[in-house]
Amino acid sequence: MAEQGEGQEPLVDGVISASAAFEQGQSIAAARDMARDFLIALQRDHGLPVSERAMGMVELVVSELVTNARKYAAGPCLVQLEVCEGAVQITVWDSEPRLPTVQAPDPYRIGQHGLEIVMAVCRSFEIRREPVGKSIRATLVLADDPGGDVAGRQLM
Structure with missing residues (x-):
């Protein structure tokens, strides 16, 4: 389980x-379970739409x-999820100071x-790059579903 003090913070x-x-x-x-629980709580407690795709x-x-934090950094990693203006920001911090290199697409690799x-x-x-290690932040739109269905919602 995650460390003490984990959980959803109030709307500020x-x-x-x-x-x-x-x-x-x-x-x-x-970590995946924490993310899924967070998104379910967004729907249930705050009435925010979250698509199946999102x-x-x-x-x-x-x-x-x-996975990358586990593979390349010693010690713990921190995961923060933050929702603002219909999107979720996922930030993962780890202690490894080297920045990852994104390789060119290669279907044979x-x-x-x-x-x-x-x-x-x-x-x-x-x-x-952080004072200790690095952080990677990715942002996804919550209601981005090409089919228009919203997870956990009944469409009439």
Whole structure:
């Protein structure tokens, strides 16, 4: 499980957020579960629309970014989800100071496609060097569903 103090923070200035620290021994699935629970709470507690596509894409992005943190950095990683103006920002911090390199697409390369995937599905993507380590932030629109269906909502 995530560390003490995890969870959803109250609505402040139109921003809803949640964060948790994940230790090296914890599964990546725990980070995905945290993201899914956060999005479900957005719908249930705040009435925000979250499409099925956005639900899946947020879980995918969290999984890819936490996988990279596990693979390349020692120690814990921090995951923060923040919603503002119909989009969710996913930020993953880790202690590794080296910035990741996004490789050119190559259909014959096996592995190392995670950042390519993240960049392809996100509205914006940013890598920042931090005083300790780095953070990667990806932004996805919550109600971005080509079929128009919204997860958890009954359409009449």
